[in-house]
Amino acid sequence: xxxxxxxxxxxxxxxxxxxxxxxxxxxxxxxxxxxxxxxxxxxxxxxxxxxxxxxxxxxxxxxxxxxxxxxxxxxxxxxxxxxxxxxxxxxxxxxxxxxxxxxxxxxxxxxxxxxxxxxxxxxxxxxxxxxxxxxxxxxxxxxxxxxxxxxxxxxxxxxxxxxxxxxxxxxxxx
Numbered sequence: 667x668x669x670x671x672x673x674x675x676x677x678x679x680x681x682x683x684x685x686x687x688x689x690x691x692x693x694x695x696x697x698x699x700x701x702x703x704x705x706x707x708x709x710x711x712x713x714x715x716x717x718x719x720x721x722x723x724x725x726x727x728x729x730x731x732x733x734x735x736x737x738x739x740x741x742x743x744x745x746x747x748x749x750x751x752x753x754x755x756x757x758x759x760x761x762x763x764x765x766x767x768x769x770x771x772x773x774x775x776x777x778x779x780x781x782x783x784x785x786x787x788x789x790x791x792x793x794x795x796x797x798x799x800x801x802x803x804x805x806x807x808x809x810x811x812x813x814x815x816x817x818x819x820x821x822x823x824x825x826x827x828x829x830x831x832x833x834x835x836x837x838x839x840x
Contacts, residue, residue: 697723699824701737701747707802707809708749710780711735711839717831718749718839724825730755730798732769733778735826735839738800738817749826750810751778754799761789765805778803778840788812798822 703716712718712735720737730736730752740746754760759770765784767774785805793799797816802808811817826839 697721699737700830701749701826703749706804706807708735708751709804709807711751711778711803712749712826712829713835715832716829716835718826719828719830720824721827722824724827725822730822730825732774736798736800737823737826739821739823740814741817741821742814744821747823748800750800750802750808752798753801753811754793756793756795756797758793758799759790760793760799761791762787780804 699720699722701718701720703712703714703718706714718737724734732752732755734752735749736752737747737749740748753767754769761768761771762785764787767776780803783805791799794816796819798819799811800817801810801812829835829837829839
């Protein structure tokens, strides 16, 4: 009798573990993913060792928007994941003059950049259809589309939504 109870308890525990693993895989594959920030390229928005939650479904129903902080597969090595700010949309002309961003010859205000940041001129360059132009917020310490080119749409993983660690920095990613 005791053996049947242990067998039944083991079976229920095994079922619970299997269901939990399946749910975790579904959530990680289709809904949310967690990332660690290893570099200074997105300071002050994201700091070294920040942990963020990325929604993988963000672009299923909506197009990526300028200003989104996006996690994507690095175009030169898709085994690596990068996080940058989406700057240029398909078909747009991107140019930097005197540390100011111009899109289609219109000055773009970038309130997320560090105060007094100075960086080199770039462009003009046209973003091809199906591609995006990404830049780090810490422009002087960022390897981004100015260096390695555009990010194809199919390399996008998702939109950075929330910093969950460290606790003192917990909040939405803007």
